[in-house]
Amino acid sequence: MSGGKMLRHIQFWILAVLGTVLLTGCGSEYLVLNPKGPVAETQYNLIIISTILVAIIIVPVIALTAFIVYRYRDTPGNKASYKPEWAHSTTLEVIWWIIPIVIVALLGYFTVRDVYLLKENPNKEVAPITIQVTALDWKWMFTYPEQNIATVNHLEIPAGVPIRFQVSADAPMNSFWVPELGGQIYAMAGMATELYLQADEPGTFAGFSSNFSGEGFAKMQFDVVAKPKDEFDKWVKEVKGTTPAMTKADYEELRKPGVTDKFTYSAFPEGMFEEIVAKYGHGHDMDYVMEKLPAPAGNKSSNETSLNTHQKTESHNMPGMNHSSMNH
Numbered sequence: 001m002s003g004g005k006m007l008r009h010i011q012f013w014i015l016a017v018l019g020t021v022l023l024t025g026c027g028s029e030y031l032v033l034n035p036k037g038p039v040a041e042t043q044y045n046l047i048i049i050s051t052i053l054v055a056i057i058i059v060p061v062i063a064l065t066a067f068i069v070y071r072y073r074d075t076p077g078n079k080a081s082y083k084p085e086w087a088h089s090t091t092l093e094v095i096w097w098i099i100p101i102v103i104v105a106l107l108g109y110f111t112v113r114d115v116y117l118l119k120e121n122p123n124k125e126v127a128p129i130t131i132q133v134t135a136l137d138w139k140w141m142f143t144y145p146e147q148n149i150a151t152v153n154h155l156e157i158p159a160g161v162p163i164r165f166q167v168s169a170d171a172p173m174n175s176f177w178v179p180e181l182g183g184q185i186y187a188m189a190g191m192a193t194e195l196y197l198q199a200d201e202p203g204t205f206a207g208f209s210s211n212f213s214g215e216g217f218a219k220m221q222f223d224v225v226a227k228p229k230d231e232f233d234k235w236v237k238e239v240k241g242t243t244p245a246m247t248k249a250d251y252e253e254l255r256k257p258g259v260t261d262k263f264t265y266s267a268f269p270e271g272m273f274e275e276i277v278a279k280y281g282h283g284h285d286m287d288y289v290m291e292k293l294p295a296p297a298g299n300k301s302s303n304e305t306s307l308n309t310h311q312k313t314e315s316h317n318m319p320g321m322n323h324s325s326m327n328h
């Protein structure tokens, strides 16, 4: 087989493999590759752009490696030219510096652009609703400050409306992830991370913790049910009329390590999420936390309440937290 013929063989196999991958498409089991909202879509596009940019280097390098091994193999009668004195080529130097520089610049441009884009409301035409997410051992608690309802291990959202999630933890670190709606964000004690997600159409989407957190980790799953706005409003009304209110004692029970079922509450103690965040903050990040978490309407003193509660309670009892190794 000549070198040219071999190269054509290699090209054939690369095209065959790429063709198979592309034509097969993605089954619905690949959640990340099936975006169901604007955030997941932006991230999906970034994955595709990055893969193509990276393939510009990887595919020729793999093909050339195979070609060179074959072309310069040590067999009698190999006609490939042998140039032991060959040391420098300006043309080649330019090629293998310029191409990576352009690729890295493009990767950087698209990544930074999307990272900043996704920090903001992905749907400027619609006002977002806020949902507070608290990772507990080993369950997810969701509090809706605007509706004053709470749920555990399940989430209902209006479709077509951006959701501004504020994510914290009253437990070791977890990670809040609804792959069909967007990438994960860490749930950490003492701070509230922010994540916008939106489901374009009604549907049920799987939610996970994507950061291992111990014994009950595998059960830290929840469904996100997106429904039309009027059905969501109906659901809120129903919750208000038919479920119990969460008390502080209920919460203390809930935060004990263990696996639980789904729960729904018609109310929750005012400022509870802010208190959970403040509990572990002991001063360093408080300005930031409080600026991000304005006091609920009608309770102007809740910030102070949170701070006082924090100082009195277990501000340094975080399991697994090594304060001496932290930069305070």
Ligand SMILES: [Cu+2]
Pocket: 282, 316, 323, 326, 328
């Ligand atoms: Cu500390």
